[in-house]
Amino acid sequence: MVVVKTIQHLSKQVEEYFNITRQVHQIVEESGVRNGFVAVITAHTTTGILVNEALPCVETDISDMLERTVPLEAPYAHAHFLPTYGATSNNSQGHLKSVLTGNHCLFPVLDGKIVCGGAQDIYLAEFDGPQLRKVYVEVMGE
Amino acid sequence: MLIDMHIHPIFYGPICQDEEELRFRGDTFGVWKQGPMDFDELFAEWDICGLTQAALLPLDRTTTAGGHVVTNEQVEQLCRLHPDKFIGFASVDPRRPDAAEVLERAFRDQGLRGLKLNPASQRFLPTEDCVEPLYELCERYNRPVIFHAGLSWEPGALAKYSHPLAFEEVLVEHPGLRVCLAHFAWPWVREMVMLLIKYPNVYTDTSLLYVDSPEEQMMELFTKDMGPMWFERCFPKQVMFGSNGPRFRAFKLKRALDKVPMRDYAREGLYYKNALRFLNGEEG
Numbered sequence: 001m002v003v004v005k006t007i008q009h010l011s012k013q014v015e016e017y018f019n020i021t022r023q024v025h026q027i028v029e030e031s032g033v034r035n036g037f038v039a040v041i042t043a044h045t046t047t048g049i050l051v052n053e054a055l056p057c058v059e060t061d062i063s064d065m066l067e068r069t070v071p072l073e074a075p076y077a078h079a080h081f082l083p084t085y086g087a088t089s090n091n092s093q094g095h096l097k098s099v100l101t102g103n104h105c106l107f108p109v110l111d112g113k114i115v116c117g118g119a120q121d122i123y124l125a126e127f128d129g130p131q132l133r134k135v136y137v138e139v140m141g142e
Numbered sequence: 143m144l145i146d147m148h149i150h151p152i153f154y155g156p157i158c159q160d161e162e163e164l165r166f167r168g169d170t171f172g173v174w175k176q177g178p179m180d181f182d183e184l185f186a187e188w189d190i191c192g193l194t195q196a197a198l199l200p201l202d203r204t205t206t207a208g209g210h211v212v213t214n215e216q217v218e219q220l221c222r223l224h225p226d227k228f229i230g231f232a233s234v235d236p237r238r239p240d241a242a243e244v245l246e247r248a249f250r251d252q253g254l255r256g257l258k259l260n261p262a263s264q265r266f267l268p269t270e271d272c273v274e275p276l277y278e279l280c281e282r283y284n285r286p287v288i289f290h291a292g293l294s295w296e297p298g299a300l301a302k303y304s305h306p307l308a309f310e311e312v313l314v315e316h317p318g319l320r321v322c323l324a325h326f327a328w329p330w331v332r333e334m335v336m337l338l339i340k341y342p343n344v345y346t347d348t349s350l351l352y353v354d355s356p357e358e359q360m361m362e363l364f365t366k367d368m369g370p371m372w373f374e375r376c377f378p379k380q381v382m383f384g385s386n387g388p389r390f391r392a393f394k395l396k397r398a399l400d401k402v403p404m405r406d407y408a409r410e411g412l413y414y415k416n417a418l419r420f421l422n423g424e425e426g
Contacts, residue, residue: 010182010183010186011186012186012189012190013190014190014393072357073355073357076355079354079355079358080352080353080354081295081351081352081353084174084175085173085174085175085176086168086171086172086173086174086295086389087173087176087388087389087390088351088352088389088390090351090355090356090390090391090394129186130183130186130187130189130190131183132179132180132183
């Protein structure tokens with residue numbers, strides 16, 4: 001059995017950490033899947049899916065680390081007019097932060113619930129906002 | 143306060159109901175892989191850079207493409223939804239037999255605040271006879287005109303019609319007409335500067351991001367393409383903030399301009415006062 005649901009979020013900042021833990025758990029619990037796993041996958045290339053502790057200080061440290069690793073101003077190749085878009089690419093920072101954070105996470109499902117640690121919150125991380133974003137939650141099992 | 147004087151509302155949700163029309167718009171304007179955007183998403187972007195108003199530019203391609211990228215009626219519709227935020231412009235194909243009639247209706251009945259023309263894609267020289275009645279209407283109704291100038295990404299657009307020197311005669315013949323040659327006429331920045339220095343009725347905008355990051359290109363424009371003091375010394379009242387959405391995102395351009403050194407009076411002019419003067423014909 002496979003159940004796919006979508007979470008939509010309109011980010012309001014250039015960078016934002018939006019906690020989707022409760023929504024993902026709810027989708028799993030309402031899916032009818034008793035045993036299997038759940039995948040949380042972003043539909044974008046300038047967002048990430050993170051699993052970490054939902055504390056503001058941890059969010060700050062993650063954000064600072066990513067900013068140090070991928071600064072806004074650097075001689076990125078992806079900063080020019082894109083003929084296939086008719087628009088200018090200027091979001092390399094978002095792409096690279098997305099690479100570092102990954103596009104998905106996976107959790108086991110047992111007895112109709114996600115199995116996870118108490119500090120394992122799930123974030124949709126925005127790196128090129130504001131934008132309307134989509135996350136797919138796919139529950140697979142029996 | 144920040145006024146964006148260069149927005150093509152191609153993907154604004156309320157005027158994106160028809161798939162075929164949307165495809166025509168994208169192909170004619172030369173913009174792809176983007177889709178309709180609701181106001182919530184749009185204004186979220188405005189909020190992070192303090193954008194308060196934007197000029198919405200339609201484009202009449204009747205004789206060159208058989209339709210409009212966005213119509214005057216659609217701009218009017220958007221302005222009615224947010225009259226405090228949107229400044230509607232009209233567009234008319236100068237080669238239409240009813241061009242003057244369409245423009246007069248836009249000014250008189252539809253509340254549109256200026257004229258937008260793209261000589262490169264509409265395929266006319268600014269000095270051609272067919273455009274003269276449109277200039278006269280702008281003067282009679284005290285409305286400014288924004289011309290596309292310099293490189294135009296629209297398929298089939300020819301730069302020979304949008305070189306800054308192609309406009310000089312219009313500036314001479316119509317000294318009372320407020321004219322914006324958009325995009326700093328890129329890549330002909332020096333020619334644009336020549337016109338800015340000589341003709342007080344000519345304006346330009348910052349909607350050029352063709353080759354670099356916003357930070358790199360704005361610094362290049364204001365400190366290398368031009369001498370670092372030229373803007374604030376020579377024509378501080380003639381450059382307006384413009385993003386060219388949906389090709390470029392306004393907040394990134396604003397972020398880049400914030401980093402360009404300039405005196406406060408020049409920055410205020412750039413961000414909103416020059417736009418008010420251009421629109422109203424008086425001190426902003």
